[in-house]
Amino acid sequence: MQTFEHLSAPPRMLMGPGPISAYPRVLRALSNQLIGQYDPAMTNYMNQTMELYRQVFKTKNDATVLVDGTSRAGIEAVLVSLIEPGDTVLVPIFGRFGHLLSEIAQRAGAQVISFEVEWGTVVSDSAVEQAIIKHKPKLLALVQGDTSTTMLQPLQGIGEICKKHGVLFYSDATASIVGNPFETDLWQLDAVSVGLQKCLGGPSGSAPITLSPNAVELIRKRKHVEAGIRTQSHQSGSASRISSNYFDLGMILDYWGEERLNHHTEATSMLYAARECAQLNLEEGLDEVIKRHQLAGGAMAAGLRAMGLNLFGDQAHKMNNVVGVVIPSEVNGDAIRMAMLNQFNIEIGTSFGPLHGKIWRIGTMGYNARLDTVLLTLVALEALLVQAGAVVHKGAAYQVASAFYLEGS
Amino acid sequence: MQTFEHLSAPPRMLMGPGPISAYPRVLRALSNQLIGQYDPAMTNYMNQTMELYRQVFKTKNDATVLVDGTSRAGIEAVLVSLIEPGDTVLVPIFGRFGHLLSEIAQRAGAQVISFEVEWGTVVSDSAVEQAIIKHKPKLLALVQGDTSTTMLQPLQGIGEICKKHGVLFYSDATASIVGNPFETDLWQLDAVSVGLQKCLGGPSGSAPITLSPNAVELIRKRKHVEAGIRTQSHQSGSASRISSNYFDLGMILDYWGEERLNHHTEATSMLYAARECAQLNLEEGLDEVIKRHQLAGGAMAAGLRAMGLNLFGDQAHKMNNVVGVVIPSEVNGDAIRMAMLNQFNIEIGTSFGPLHGKIWRIGTMGYNARLDTVLLTLVALEALLVQAGAVVHKGAAYQVASAFYLEGS
Structure with a gap:
């Protein structure tokens, strides 16, 4: 048997592109003792976390929850839940994370159309609209902040273009959220994913997401309930089943929703951290x-x-x-x-x-x-x-x- | 803006089927400040965590890492990485989690053969062997402990049966590990996944896994490197690409391996917790x-x-x-x-x-x-x-x- 020294993280000041040093309040939240996943105290914290992230995302979306994984878990959950095999997805790329969205969409079975601008620049509204007109995608996936290049993609004009052409609009704002303006509803986004480890000031490992009613409707058509907990009142949807169980946002919404239908065991400590991150940022304003x-x-x-x-x-x-x-x-x-x-x-x-x-x-x-x-x-x-x-x-x-x-x- | 009361988890004594009350040492580990993902202190903790879980799993497998998600993230990572679409997978079911393995394998594209025994009983070696002979699966997926029924499936005879018939052997031991005997190498397992939130005494949200050299070889044939970080020295494998990026164990192994090829941003706080869980259990023996x-x-x-x-x-x-x-x-x-x-x-x-x-x-x-x-x-x-x-x-x-x-x- 070989064990090691006591854990004692060195006192780094993290001034890189993330992860960053967490707010001390978040570290204290993490050290709270666990509670059961259906404890009223826990479901209350879950509901509060939904409400807090609605404010962080600036949205009225009911479907605002955590995905239990790092920020790319949130990205994959959104993409695999929204994309049916064969769907066309447009991914403008201005850095590494555009490549990531493209790759995850491809793995989800999408026909990915991507175009890349020089690293250090951003994508123009007109280039996006031209590509939409040409390729008629179901979904546009576009990173807001790409740490690989430090660029912030303007999103405010793109939601309107998407609505005009009937395209779903998804953005990952992990690198940029609360460090830069972000407006889910005003910018007409259908899906947004983030992580805690940048400006929110927490650890990697929890991915808040929000989904518009349109996105939820699409996901609900792919509804599925596990055999081990399914009852006669649970009907499957008409569209194709989502290829992942862990990232099946329909199931995750059922777990966070009124039915509290069992899915994963919520990562309680990370939920504490996510709640505290939102809370302290909202308290500061x-x-x-x-x-x-x-x-x-x-x-x-x-x-x-x-x-x-x-x-x-x-x-x-x-x-x-x-x-x-x-x-x-x-x-x-x-x-x-x-x-x-x-x-x-x-x-x-x-x-x-x-x-x-x-x-x-x-x-x-x-x-x-x-x-x-x-x-x-x-x-x-x-x-x-x-x-x-x-x-x-x-x-x-x-x-x-x-x-x-x-x-x- | 609406914020809520300060986080203050009620003092529950968790005596359910999990999650359970964490060891206080694990809660203290969680409250350590973050460090960067390529900080030598961090990669040292990652290497130590691998070594600690080799001992927990009782294995010499080099490929012993954490999947950043709850225990079902570990299950899905193993199944989606080992199963190619069309593969036959045998899943004996003696409770809810057998259904879960079956479902995840189906979503990964497997032809799943399952048979169910009455809840409250376990599966016999001979039933497994007969099914293997009849269906010639590539993989056997079998839960060790299923909390839904409280049963502990005997595994010690099954590895030999699998080896005899050239079948890969995977078990999820989330509910049972360190509360009951488990022997990865002695029982000839090719893949094992667990979570922290049962006998290991930590929070849900990190899934330690281990893979045999055989399993790793199979996964390596499906090797893929993201476009955003790929260089000329990175060759893709000959077999089908894994349908998930987040759960691509080849990429996760590259991240935990010597090349430290960037994948997700490791969930540092959960790594602290996972390390502490293993450490304190090994210290006790x-x-x-x-x-x-x-x-x-x-x-x-x-x-x-x-x-x-x-x-x-x-x-x-x-x-x-x-x-x-x-x-x-x-x-x-x-x-x-x-x-x-x-x-x-x-x-x-x-x-x-x-x-x-x-x-x-x-x-x-x-x-x-x-x-x-x-x-x-x-x-x-x-x-x-x-x-x-x-x-x-x-x-x-x-x-x-x-x-x-x-x-x-």
Whole structure:
């Protein structure tokens, strides 16, 4: 028998593209003792969580629940529940997560039409509309914030285009929610998925989603109840059964709904975390939270520029909560990142795919969307860059970032 | 904006079929601050978790990882990764979870052959072998412990039968692991899945699994790497792509393996919990933990019998950690359950399907596999039964259960 040292997570300050350091209140929520899945206290917490996420998503959708898994579990649950094999799905791609939506839709049996814009830019409304007219998809799947490029896709005009052409509109807003504006009902979205591990300020492992009445109706046609708990009052729907049991949103809605029909055993600790994330963000106020992300992210970007570094991508469409920084050619990007971690306990991010080795990604999210975290990150990075021989404007980042933050506050 | 009261879980003693009250150490582990997914501290915890679960599963399988979801996520990951559409899968059923395996296998495209034995009994080796000979399945999927009936399926003879006939052997041991003997390698299993929320003593939401080299080889033939992170060195396998991205065990193994190829963002808090569950059970010693479950479960059963109640099912094949009790005809089962919860903060379980309204299920699992919890449950239940006018032997349960436990200790 071999066991290990007591768990004792090192005191990192997570300033990468996510996961981020959780709000202490969320960690305390996680340490609450468990309760039974049909305990009135539990079903009350479930109902409260639905109501809290309706406010986070800005929706009246009754069907607002958690999927028990990481954010990509939420994506897969939405796609596998909405897509019937052979359906055409349009996926505009502006970074890694567009590829992910495309891949999951393909695995769900969709005929995926995708087009990709250069990483560091976003997709235009007109390009989406042209593709819709040409391919007549059933569903448009479009990421709002793609951390791989730091870009924030404008969604406000796209819902109307979808409605005009009778297309369902789905967005994953994991990277962007509460760090940037998001309007489920106003933007006419039919499905939205997120995760806790970015601006919401919790751990990965729970995926809040919301579904419009249209989306629910479609899913209800694929209704199925397990043989082990099925009774005579349960009728199956007329459309094809969803290929996943775990991600069958009809069953998940029945579990969260009045019938409380058994499905999985709700991940209670993660539900506590999800509830607390929503609660603390709503208590601060969504507008205030977004403002704080604007300030922290803006101060970080201003500080990096003041240091003499170049930022990646179209800055007019950058998410508030993460910035891409071009790694100076004089330095080894991974060595600097490791030194940030080992000497300062500060984590900044590397990159994927075409950007690998070329940019760092620095986040200012949730609990860490603060002035002190921004300033510490900047002065630590500057110290390492100076030591590594990079040409930087010494001392400027601290002053510019502070001034930016304080002027905006 | 509407927010709710501070999270404050009521002090329940969970004595149902699961979820159960978590070990306090696990709750403390959950409240550790997050770290990045590629932080050396994190990958070290991931490697330790693999090693700890190899010991829990009693296996040398390298491929021993967590699936980020509840226990049925682990089941679905195994089945969807091993089953190619059209494969024949044999699923003997002795309770609700057999139906679940059958259903998930069907959704994965399998030709499912199932046969069901009466609830309260288990499946014989010879029935399994006959079905294997007749149907020549690729995979046998068989639950070890089915909480719906409280039965423990003997597995020790079945691995050999599977090997003889070239059949892959998979078991879900969520309900039984560490409360009852389990031997992955000795019993020649190719795949095993569990959850934390039973005898392991943690929250639902993480599903440890282990895969034999044979199972891994089969999965590797279905290898796929996402477009967003694929490089020239990544070749796709020759067999059909797995229909789920989230449950693609090849990708999950690449994430847990040396390449650390990005997939989901590991659910860090749940990993902390999973690690702590394994660690504390191994520190106590698996034999001692099983013994404690035998004692607590035995004392509970003896106490219930001493009260004059009838137990459900074949007691020779009952799991140590849960017992079915026939609800006396004089009382309303749900009213008693509610009174247990509301007056004593003790949760006992109801039942599904054919047993609904007929039996209670009372668990003694993990942290709550103790003498005090058994005695409190018995005296509280007795008080309510007496008040409700049931004919019980007053005062006997406490004495018999105490004596049983102390004699065995």
